[in-house]
Amino acid sequence: MNGAWGTICDDSWGMDDANVACRQLGYRAAVEAVSSASYGAGAGQIWLDDVQCVGSEEHILACQNSGVGVQTVVIMKMLE
Template sequence: IRLVSGSGLCDGRVEISINDQWGTVCDDLWDINDGDMVCRQMGCGRAVSAPQGSRFGPGSGTIYLDDVVCSGSERSLTKCSPHRGLGVNNCDHAGVVCSVGSIP
């Protein structure tokens, strides 16, 4: 997992790697709980915001995950459910701003 096009390592468009190919995560149903999961997975504290609508620009790869819902107990974003399945989507790109490294 990585965050791209933000101001640092702990904010940006959410991207995941599947079979060594980077792709993005859909913003449908994306919220602060999903952002928290990403921030924790990256060691970046908690989510301050979970922007939708390509705030950090569009990704160039496949949108891998859509309709992601995290409860907070998962260890990685791909363990959150439900999602439509890898590569199935109808949306824009999800982003996150984490508490560690965020600009006040």
């Protein structure tokens, strides 16, 4: 958020979510959606949890989620 690094909790993370995140970062699409902290635990603030994209969103914040900063983890830089 605001250029700060944080995490997105990987609960129910899937290809639609990964595709939206990758497109937001300038990539065409995701190759794979990983979960269960496959790359280790995230660091910093958990910005989003329970993300549920339909796949057509242009920004990860447009996807249904628990609320920014609300926790109920894929590392990326959240873009404004």
